[in-house]
Structure formats: structure tokens, C-alpha cells
Amino acid sequence: MAKKFEKGKMVPVPSRSIIPERDLDKSPILECSHLGIDFGGLRAVDDFNLTIGRTEIAGLIGPNGAGKTTVFNLLTKVYQPTRGTILLDGIDTAGKTTTQINRMGIARTFQNIRLFSDLSVEDNVKVGLHNQERYSALTGVLRLPKYWRQEKAAHERALELLSLFEMQDLADHKAGSLPYGAQRRLEIVRALATNPSLLLLDEPAAGMNPSETAELMENIVKIRDTFQIAILLIEHDMNLVMGICEGICVLNFGRVIAKGTSEEIQASPAVIEAYLGKGRGS
């Protein structure tokens, strides 16, 4: 798989890119250029450019109301962008629906947890496996051999995915009855079940204590290593972002104000100003 990087043989990656070196010889999984959306007169996101490598863990940070979740909603087509293009694995996603985007390879979690709370934990994951099971409603009603075969496979796959977070013992519990942290983890498992090539995590550590956050950081890296996918995450916990993100993009008032590695971001005057305000006399 690992092709050696040869100069001049690949698609040139723009200089603004923050792709980690190991992904350089592959085409990026996601390329947004000049992405923007207006809500009435408000430019919620404007001129948003981002490139994410095949196996990169990227972070999207910014003060409250900067437009981070709006970017996620643009990428998953919950909102149709007013301007700009999104290339997923080199394919233009213009005019696609949220459902189609998932089938093309983007899965996400939500800032305010959106589980199927009346379904069991296992069924939540199986809903994620929906497009990998291939039998019709009629086969399901008649319970033909295909049904039993695929349901058995789905059951095993669901438990396997749940075991990533050691949640296999909770499989029969109702999703809505899980503790908060477990619900967040279940959302990640459900997203992973759809077999994505890019995983979007919207504040995965929200409401977690430091030890849970530390565990989550390990798990995010583990997911990337196991599934060899790219992960883009929104997070306010700077320890998490600076700890695991290889590239970080800072958003303020809908515009990118800085991009780079964690060291570059921490040293950027624009970022310090956005978070802390302008120093007097400087």
C-alpha cells in the first residue's frame, strides 16, 4: 500500500495544506475550497478552505459561535453550502443529500447527543450497519435464510465494534438509559459502523472528566490506527486537541484565522487574540 513519495508524480497539494507527511503521497480525503453559507444576511461561514489527509487526525477549534458545527453541517449537507466546493476523495459532493454523503464515506456524531434512545445499544449499532446489510423488507418479513445469515453477521459485527469501547456487555440495554459518557461513545461506534473514510466528531469530550477524556484520546488514536481513516474533531478541551491533532484549523466569526500544527497554533497572535482579546498597548 505504502507508495513512496516521489516528487512531481502526485497531485500537488496546496501549500496551505496541513497534511501529515505520511499522507502526502496520497490524494487527500477531503478538500474544501472557498466554502461558505449565508443565513439571511449573516455570513455564518465564509471562504473556508481545508484539506485533510487519508489518515490524519485534524482539529477544528474556535470560540463559541465561530461556525464550527455549521462547517460539520455543511460537510454532511444538513445545510447546502451557498458557495464553494467540497471534494470527498476527489468527488464533488454538490447536490448530494445527508444520506448520500454518508454512503460516500462521511460519518458524524452530534454535539447534542442524537441516539435512537428507544432502541437497544446493539440495535443502534445495527442501524449504523444498515447499508452493509443487503436484504429486502420482504426477505425480512419472510425470514429467508439470507435474513438469518446477515442478521448473525450484523450481530457479531455490532458486538465487535462495541468491544472497541468495551461496551459489548451493554448491548441489550436501552441506549437512552446509558450514562452520558457511554452515550457519547455509542454515537462514535454507530458512526464507525457505517464504514466511513472520514469521521466527524462534534465535541466528543464534552461533559467528560479528565480521566475519561484521557481514555477518549487513546481511543480516537486507536480508531484511526485500526480503521485507517481520517478524523476531524471539534473540541473545546485544548489538552485533547493539542495532544492528538496533527493539524489544527482555527475558526473565528466564520473565517479561518490560523492553520497549522499545535505548536504553530499556540504561537499564533491571531489565535491568542481571538481567545483572549487584544492586549492593551500591544
Add this chain to the structure above:
Amino acid sequence: MKQISAYFKQMKTVTKIDYATYAGVVLAFAIVLAFQSAGLLNRSITGMLVPICCYVCMAVSLNLTVGILGELSLGHAGFMSVGAFSGVVASMSLGFTGAGDVVRLVLALVVGAAMAALAGVIVGVPVLRLRGDYLAIVTLAFGEIIKELLNSLLVGFDENGLHILFNYDGSRVVSDLGLTENGVEIIKGAQGVAGNQRLATFTVGFVLVMITLVVVLNLVRSRTGRAVMAIRDNRLAAESVGINVTKYKLIAFVVSAALAGAAGALYGLNLSSLSSTTFDFNASILILVYVVLGGLGNIWGSVVATIVLYVLPEALREFDNLRMLVYAIVLILVMLATHNQRLRALLGRLIPKRKGAAAHG
């Protein structure tokens, strides 16, 4: 024997409940048959058996739309009437050609289900694409429109086949159909159907209830059912995991309509005369009451609630004028009782691990 008990042990709670539902219905059928052969049932009870089966199917199928899909439908009786009338037309037409009773019955149920499914597609395709409570509004209108349409429909059958006339200005009469001497008049406008041969039996009703239960329960426990319930619980999340929302809403709604059509056909074949006013808004609400009282998404609850609430008004006949008042009070008491936290907790203890072992583990 050991293998069987081991199989039961590893079975999921929902699967156990499904099997218990089937077992309960079979048991109830056996008991009624035993009573009937012992001559313990009077005419008023035996007359209720087939309608009870029909309404059980109606409630179970409506639960698919309201409880499983989470969309409110106020015109379920409309699908029932489509099934009833098309089923009766099929049965009487086939009777003219001299087909056997079993063939007529089965084909009438199939035609009833198919026509109701078609009506479901016509209603569902435009409405289920929208977000919000539009389905309730449109199905409410559908129930009323279908009643008026059937009121102005003239249908007859003779050697040349089916004659259908739409009496849009009220000036047409049955003789305008141009039937031959031997032809049968089936639907006579506002007068409805008369002279229908009653083919429905309790056994057929039982079979239809079982079919309805198998279809609904198997659908719910399949990939399709999970997608439908996912849409109910959180539409945006369902879209984000790649579920085609409109498609699965439509599947659930059309299956629900088709089952209602089959139930309607059976209902029609249990009566010698049939009028579209039977299937009015009140009938739709009545079925909805069965579903709500049995519990949204709870299939065996729908079965039990339908039987109890269908028999109750008959059992209350001695109260005469106070009948409906007592009925209403019973409804209110049941709802208060089932929403009482302490009572629910008590029930939860009595029936251990009822909700998928979710609460305690």
C-alpha cells in the same frame, strides 16, 4: 429438551415477547373454539368474533404507522373501506364466474390489501416527504374523501366483465351501468353493497390476525424495522447513518395500509350489506384509541386493548344510556393508571425485564 431450554435462555427479551404474543393469540383462538363447540357462546358473542379479528388487525397495522414509524394517521378506516369495497367487488365478481368460496375469500383479501396499498402509495408519496404532522391532516382528509368517492361509485359485473361508473353529478343510476340480464349490481352508490354472500369465518379471522402479527413483528425485528424506528427516534441521526428516510417511511406506511385493506376485506365479507358511512372519522379514532391504550409501539398491547375495548361496550349494554359514559370513564381510568409511576414500577416488578432489560440490566 435441554437444547430447547438453552435456546430459550439465550433468546432476547423482545423475541420472547413476540413468541408470547403468538402463543397468546393461538390460545385465545383455541379457548373460543372450545367454548363454541361446547355451545357456551350465545349469538351476540359469536357475531362479534370476526369483527374483533378485523379490529385487531386494524389496531396492529395502525400501530406500525403510529407507534413504530411515529407518524399520526387519522384515516386508517379509509384504508379499511378501500379494502372492504374492493374485496367485496372481487368476491361478488368471482361469485358470478362460479369460483369456489375459498378462492373468492383469499382473492378478496389479496385484492383488498393491494387496493389499500395503492391508496397508501398515493397518499404517502407526496406527504411522507415532508417533515411535521402533515400526514395526520392528509389522512384525515383521505378518510373523508374516500367515503364520498365510494358514495358516488356504481359497480356491476356481468359476462362482459367489470362495469364501473363514477356518479360525479348525482344523475346516474345503476341501470346506466348497462349490465346484461344476468349481471350483478355490486356497489349501488350511496346505498352501498347489498346481497353480499358472507364468506368470513372466525378461523379466517384468526389466520389473518396471525399473518398481520407475523408481518408486523418480523418487519420490526428486521433491518427495515430498525431503520423505521431510527427515523422515529431521530430523523437527522438516521439520515447521517445513510438511511433513506422517505423510502422507509413509505414502506412502513404502505404495509400498514395493505394490512388494513385485508382486514377491511374480511370485515366486508362478514356483512351482507355494506355502507361507506361505517368507515368514518369515528371509526379511525376508535382504532387509534385501541392503539394508544395498548401502548404505542407495543404490538401485544394493541391486541389486548382491542379485544377488551371492543367487548366492553357490549358487556356494558345493561347500563343502557350510561354505556358510553362508563366506557369513557374506564378509558380515563386506564390511562391514569398506566401513567402512574408507582403502578408502572409495580408492573415492572411483576413482569421482570419487560423493557428489554434496559432499566436494571
